[in-house]
Amino acid sequence: MDADQLLRIALTVVTPILTAGLGIVALVIGDWRERRTQAGRRRLAFEDASRQVAFAADWLNASKLVDDSPDAEQRAAMRAQSWLNEASARIDESKAPQPVDDKRAITLRRLLLAYPMRRRSARVLRGAFYFFLGFVAIRSVPR
Numbered sequence: 001m002d003a004d005q006l007l008r009i010a011l012t013v014v015t016p017i018l019t020a021g022l023g024i025v026a027l028v029i030g031d032w033r034e035r036r037t038q039a040g041r042r043r044l045a046f047e048d049a050s051r052q053v054a055f056a057a058d059w060l061n062a063s064k065l066v067d068d069s070p071d072a073e074q075r076a077a078m079r080a081q082s083w084l085n086e087a088s089a090r091i092d093e094s095k096a097p098q099p100v101d102d103k104r105a106i107t108l109r110r111l112l113l114a115y116p117m118r119r120r121s122a123r124v125l126r127g128a129f130y131f132f133l134g135f136v137a138i139r140s141v142p143r
Contacts, residue, residue, distance in 0.1 A: 012140055023111045038095060045094035049087035056083040 063076035109115055113126045 015136065015140075020111065024106055027106050027110055042094045045090050049090050052083055052087040052090075056080040056087075059083075 057080070060076055060080040064073060067073070067076075113129055117123050117126060
């Protein structure tokens with residue numbers, strides 16, 4: 001066995017292992033980014049809702065100072081209540097990030113990109129992945 005054959009055997013063995021390792025790392029990073037994005041959206045929703053609550057309280061106090069009549073006070077309270085309901089709905093719409101223990105499993109289906117993809121660019125990348133996977137498989141067949 002000469003050095004060229006030894007190099008071919010090493011590349012044949014290392015390539016699928018390295019590809020699988022990179023796929024697993026990419027899945028872990030993708031899951032981490034998705035959780036981070038969900039947490040960021042939730043934090044922004046809470047910040048926006050708290051600003052809206054603070055504004056509703058300030059507005060209610062200001063409207064009481066401007067007009068002391070019970071009718072105006074009731075209208076102001078109703079309007080402030082509707083803003084508070086909107087803030088509550090905004091919080092309800094934002095999903096809590098998944099707990100760290102509830103990680104998505106790394107499955108063969110995910111490693112082979114065999115799940116439905118929403119974006120066109122993701123489907124194009126999946127096609128390129130399968131093209132190059134086939135290319136590697138054809139090139140690795142001994143002649």
